[in-house]
Structure formats: C-alpha cells, structure tokens
Amino acid sequence: MDEIATHFAVERLLARYVACIDDDRLEEWPAFFAERCRYQIISSENYEKKLPIGVFIATSQGMLKDRVAALREANIYEAQRYRHLVSSILILDNDKGIVRAQSNYHVVRIMQDGATALFSTGRYLDRINLNGAAPVFEEKIVVCDSRRIDTLLAIPL
Amino acid sequence: MPNGLDLAWPNEGVTRVPYQLYTRDDVYAAERARVFLGATWNYLCLEAELPKPNDWRATFVGDVPIIVARDGDGTISAFENRCAHRGALICHKQSGNAARLSCVYHGWTYDLKGNLTAVTFQRGINGKGGMPADFKLADHKRRALRIGIYAGLVFGTFSDATPSLETFLGPEITARLTRVLPRNKTIEILGYSSQMLPSNWKLYAENVKDPYHASLLHLFFTTFRLNRLSAEGGIIIDDAGANHVSYSKAATDRGSADYDKADLRVKSDRFQLNDPSIIQGRDEFGDGITLQILALFPCFISQQIQNSLCVRQLVPRGRTETELLWTYYGFTDDDAELRELRLKQANLVGPGGYISMEDGAVGGFVQRGIAGAGRDSEVVEMGGREWRSQETRATESPLRGFWKTYREHMQL
Numbered sequence: 298m299d300e301i302a303t304h305f306a307v308e309r310l311l312a313r314y315v316a317c318i319d320d321d322r323l324e325e326w327p328a329f330f331a332e333r334c335r336y337q338i339i340s341s342e343n344y345e346k347k348l349p350i351g352v353f354i355a356t357s358q359g360m361l362k363d364r365v366a367a368l369r370e371a372n373i374y375e376a377q378r379y380r381h382l383v384s385s386i387l388i389l390d391n392d393k394g395i396v397r398a399q400s401n402y403h404v405v406r407i408m409q410d411g412a413t414a415l416f417s418t419g420r421y422l423d424r425i426n427l428n429g430a431a432p433v434f435e436e437k438i439v440v441c442d443s444r445r446i447d448t449l450l451a452i453p454l
Numbered sequence: 455m456p457n458g459l460d461l462a463w464p465n466e467g468v469t470r471v472p473y474q475l476y477t478r479d480d481v482y483a484a485e486r487a488r489v490f491l492g493a494t495w496n497y498l499c500l501e502a503e504l505p506k507p508n509d510w511r512a513t514f515v516g517d518v519p520i521i522v523a524r525d526g527d528g529t530i531s532a533f534e535n536r537c538a539h540r541g542a543l544i545c546h547k548q549s550g551n552a553a554r555l556s557c558v559y560h561g562w563t564y565d566l567k568g569n570l571t572a573v574t575f576q577r578g579i580n581g582k583g584g585m586p587a588d589f590k591l592a593d594h595k596r597r598a599l600r601i602g603i604y605a606g607l608v609f610g611t612f613s614d615a616t617p618s619l620e621t622f623l624g625p626e627i628t629a630r631l632t633r634v635l636p637r638n639k640t641i642e643i644l645g646y647s648s649q650m651l652p653s654n655w656k657l658y659a660e661n662v663k664d665p666y667h668a669s670l671l672h673l674f675f676t677t678f679r680l681n682r683l684s685a686e687g688g689i690i691i692d693d694a695g696a697n698h699v700s701y702s703k704a705a706t707d708r709g710s711a712d713y714d715k716a717d718l719r720v721k722s723d724r725f726q727l728n729d730p731s732i733i734q735g736r737d738e739f740g741d742g743i744t745l746q747i748l749a750l751f752p753c754f755i756s757q758q759i760q761n762s763l764c765v766r767q768l769v770p771r772g773r774t775e776t777e778l779l780w781t782y783y784g785f786t787d788d789d790a791e792l793r794e795l796r797l798k799q800a801n802l803v804g805p806g807g808y809i810s811m812e813d814g815a816v817g818g819f820v821q822r823g824i825a826g827a828g829r830d831s832e833v834v835e836m837g838g839r840e841w842r843s844q845e846t847r848a849t850e851s852p853l854r855g856f857w858k859t860y861r862e863h864m865q866l
Contacts, residue, residue, distance in 0.1 A: 338806065339645075340646070340647070342646060343645045343646060348643060348644055348645040348646065349644055349645060349793075349797055350644045350645030350647075350782040350796070350797060350800045351645060351647075351800075352647060352804055352805060352806040353801055353806045354797060354798065354800070354801060356729075356731075356798070357728075357729045357731075358728075359727075359728030359729030360728070360729045360731075360732065360798075360801075362728045362729075363727050363728050363729055363732070366725060366728075367674055367808055370673075370677075370725055371673040371674040371677055371725075371808070372673070372674060372808065372811060372812065373671065373673075373812045373815070374811060374812070374815055375815060444646060444647060444648045445648045445649070445650055445777070446647070446648065446649050446650065446805035446806065446814075447650045447652075448649070448650065448651065448652055448805075448814045448815055448818065449649070449805055449806065449811040449812070449814035449815055450805050450806035450811070451806065451811055
C-alpha cells in the first residue's frame, strides 16, 4: 500500500470510529478492534510517568463488548452524547501494513438538557492492522490531556 | 444560636439531616473553620509519594492549600501553601524535590518545615528600600500541621486539641487499615485519577457511608454477584461514630428471597461477561473478603474491591463542587498476574468504573433535587436510629455516625 493509500485508510478508519460512537451505535464499536487488542483511556500524567492504571482498559474485544453491555444494561448515567473532532493524522510508522498513527481529538459532551461542554481533549495513539479484510485497531491508547473527568466517563472516547 | 449559624438541627437527631447543609455559603465557611481547620485528622498523601529527602507535594485540607514535604533529615512536615508576603501559593506545581521553596511572586523563600528563610532584597538595593530594620523572618513561619502517620498514610491536623492519630483511628479501624496496607509490604503507586463531582462534599462522604445503596444503584455488582447485600459481611463503626468499615465476602452469597422480591432494574443472572477475567480475583489477604470500604472523618476513603486497591481524597471546591482524587496502588512484590488483576479491576472503580461511575452523578441528582427544599431534611432510618456496628449492610448506620461526628465539630 503506498503512502497516500495508507494515510487514507487510517483516516477513514478514524472517521468511521468516531461516527460510530457519536451516532450511539456502540454495539458496533468493538468490531473496530482486533480480537486480541489493547484499548486504554489514560491521563497524560499517568502515561508520561509510566503509571499503568488509567480510566479504563480492555485487553480483548470481549472486554469492549462487556463495556457496551454494562452501559446498556447495568450502569446508570444521564442521557448524553459525544461529538468528536479528530485532527489530521500523523503516520509514525508502517511495518508491512501494521501502522502506528497519532491524532488529536476533542470531545464535546451534550447532556439531555442541552448543556454542552468540552469534555475531553487528547491524543489517539493507534496501532492499526491494515492487512485484514477491514482495518482494525490492535492498540488504541487514548491519552487525555487532563486528569480530571467531569462527573463520570461512561461512553468510550 | 450558640453555633453562629441560623440553623437548628431537627429534634429527631441524626436520623434527619437538613438539606441546607449542602447549599449554604455560611455552612461551607463554618466547615472550613470547625471541621477542616479544627480537631480532625486530614489525609495529606501516601508516605510512598515522598520517598526521598526534599520531596514535596501540594495537597489540601478541605479547600486550604497545603505543602507536605520530607525534610533533609527524613521527617515529614506540612504547612499552609500560602506565602507570608502577599498570600500567593508558594508552590503552584503538584510535586517536586527541593530543599528550599521560593514563591514565584517576589521570591520569598521557605525551608521544608515552613520557616521563612529569606526575603528578596530584605536590605534593599544599594542601601535603598528593603524591609524595615525590625522585620524578623522568624515572625512569619507558615502555620504548620501536626503530622500523624499510620500504615504509610500521612495525615495532618491544625488543632492541638485533636487526639493522637491512633486514638482517633481506634483498634478496629487500624486493624482494617493494615489489612490493605500491610506493614511488611512496600506500596507502589499505579496511577492517579480525578473526578469532579457536581455536588457538596458531604454528599459523596454520605455515599461512601451508605452500604444500603451499593447493590441497588450499582447494578454491575449485583448482576455479577460481586456485592449483594445477601453476601456475608458487615459494618464496623468506631466508638465515636466518625470512622467505619463496610466489608463483604462475595463467595458467601447464597441469594435471598428478599432480593427476588425487590424491584431491581435488571434481573440478575441474565447477562454474562464475554471476558470474565475482570472479576476473577485472588484472595491476596487470605480472609475471603472481596470488598472493604473504609472511611475516616472527614475526607479519606480506603478501598479494596477484589484486587483493586485505592485511596481516595475528597477536596471541596466550593459549596456545590468537589474533587475526588483517586490514587491506585499495589505492592512492589506483586507478581505479574496480580499486577494484571489490579490493572483490569481498576475498571470497576474510578470516574469511569463499572461500580463507581454512578456515585459521580448521584450526588448531583441530590444537589439538583434539593433546590427549593427549604427547611426539609433527609430521612436516615435504614437499620434503626443508632450508629452502632451491625452484621448487615442493609443499614445507614455509618451515615448516622458521620452526622453525629459532624454535629459535634460544627456545634450543631
């Protein structure tokens, strides 16, 4: 895959990923990841100090499915939606279709009563496998700029 | 009113809690003076966060900024993070290592015990200006806290009247603290989190003191039988009522007809985890206890949920906003498997945790709900009207203990 095609494939994956979350199609969210994967939401403070615990971690697609099931069935939180804005991407490395990419994100949270606020900003540090039928995240580390989470974090970033 | 507040506690005593306590500016100010700057032990940091001489950290007692530091001689001190000169923060960073701390505004310098050691241009420049000849550095030492350390936890108090830390904790609470902070282990910090709660600090303090809600609001727990009130467990409250422990043993849960009758939002046993590794814990303390929540008056919480270990500090950020600081820890001798368990089980807790995220919101529901509540009160009668230890968690007994202690400090 040439450089432009790689760039396009990563950008399209990210666009589809955030649209899935923002459209509240969370049941489709785990399929953006490989069966064995690593997804983590962590503050930049912990990430830079190499402290391993963040806000949420999944080490399998099953754990992502469990997150969605819990959000739908068990957890209580006020109705809310996200609107993601993802920056242009940086391709850091491409090793035979295993691509490391970095982008910035902004997430605005819209509560059911209309209250709208900047909820999280940060970086996506992704390792993406472009060799399969559809590109998937083998690793997605969401590094939040702030350690503070307002009220709670239910929906994934 | 002898307490200086136009607020009479209801005649029923601690089974009624006036909603005004969550809404009034004068109550918030009185709490700062009587609770946080009063005769209480306030959590400052973990000893493990000050490993080397000259390590310091910024922390809070109530909303009062504090510096806690390990001096060159190894002793831990704490004092107000407020310059004697114009009141600016002496340290605006979160932590560091230095023998001297200088205020950025005009460079006044302090040692790690809070002594003012130098005033920039004290003698002026070229014989002009400078401080008056009778200005004495020694008159401007920062107000220091008395330090108490137990099981690696550093506490401070501003009051000479506060009893010793071990007296305050009492034998039953210290036994439970050392259970999750054993003397023969060395703590390793595994992460930090902060959760901004849209409510008065006491609404979270109450939440932690309320075992009744645990399996009703947090249905992730209930569904996976991690913590149902039908599991073996209980409540330990110290003699003063200030501190408590709630614990349970998930393996002892045999269910109860009362559960099946209760109108819970989901039917238990309905849903199964795709990846159950998150709830496959290890009995690392060898007593079968899978959950231990321990709260010390006013703002400290220790938590063990399976193998997720954490200390939490509540920092009031105004009348209706509170910051909850989570510090996750393990031990330096954790094996790889135990470390992986701590990592995964951290998903249960924190601002996005399966069994804690609701706590971030529910205090806000109360704060919004009590607008216009006037002189109404909460009803706190589950488990009786006392504040004693009980062998059930279907109780609000620890909450009544909290309010008993609160009333004593606040003279209410």
